[in-house]
Amino acid sequence: MKEQKKSKSLEIVEKQRALVVEKIIEDMKRDGLHWSEPYIPSLSPHNPVSGTVYQGGNRFHLGFVGYMRGFTDNRWCTFNQIRDSGWHLKKGAKAALIEKWREFSIKEENEDTGEKEVTGHYLRCVGYWNVFNASEIEGIPAPPVPEHVSDRTAAIADDLILSSRCPIVESMRYQGSAGYAPGSDRILIAPRETFLSDE
Template structure:
């Protein structure tokens, strides 16, 4: 498989699901997937990230564990007859040059070497032990609140029916917590806007001053929504994706024009995720808010 085929397959799958109303995180929320952890290699424990993570979730398996045929054999497991492998893409930036004075000297490649690995999901393999559900020792929504506070972002609950990040004033504006039907929807919205907040030049430095309806605006929205999903997945809380036709239509247009865009978006979303998750451990002043930190939806909602 070459890069064009692999990236076209992933892009086509995402466009297909966007058109069916699942946006943009590949599949509807499945609590079992999150309880069982991120998609990862069953032998090394290393998580798959970016476009590879999205691609593997496209396959719809509840078990997050994957491995190569050789890894399965070495562990005493057997891939079931007739099973089809998924393909993931890797980039190699360093190449061993030679050994000098007992040290291996590695040259940094200007253009990475790209190679592909065929892997199978645990549900395609016989002999693997049952996956052990993760029992988090935290309340997911509390962790999301901790991130919002730890970020130090200026967050105002002063809107009636919209949420946005203002690049000009560098602050986030949300509706009052009380009008959200549950905490999941509130934190999905807040994390989405926090994703935009990371694009400020003093943080990750993306181009975020884009006019609504433009392709650049759609690209930034895709990054923020993927990041919101990634962060929610890591915390173990459901993600409530945006399904507005205006967003879906613009995402489809951007992805159709460039099959590499979903990989760039997923890569940026991973950077946003790592940047945001560090705030779980930060101490800062209380969020600027007109509401209490405790989530208390109105009884009528």
């Protein structure tokens, strides 16, 4: 049977994925098993224009690119969305690739009824888009700050921080990836005002 020719979209997506894998392997060789820590962000990359919250491989890829480029903003837009919103890309801005996959049904004729029935599904890459991080977009409004609910938990947390010999570092860099850094003996966490509540 003749092998089907790959679509250009699939070739571009596969090339982008290979670049990410190569970078991860390079970092593993340099940093050992600590390579995985920065690549598991939970910043929920999303598109502020369409409201899309990126999932699956797109979430991983945008988190990876955001970390590698030092972005603290988790918003990503296409060039057309930027233009149509009256914003502008900063000089030297670089895009990241997102993929779109679609599920298609496999249908076969039922021998008993003669009708076509769904017997399975398959995924197919139907396109890709370049998106830019909000950090590289001029004129984009600041992200909305969720309302922070404060209660007595904050006082308990402050007491714990004061009594701890382990320094606690609050920074936007750790949004969605809080943890303990054994090498520097520090707790790293996003600023408390970025959480929905003190609890």
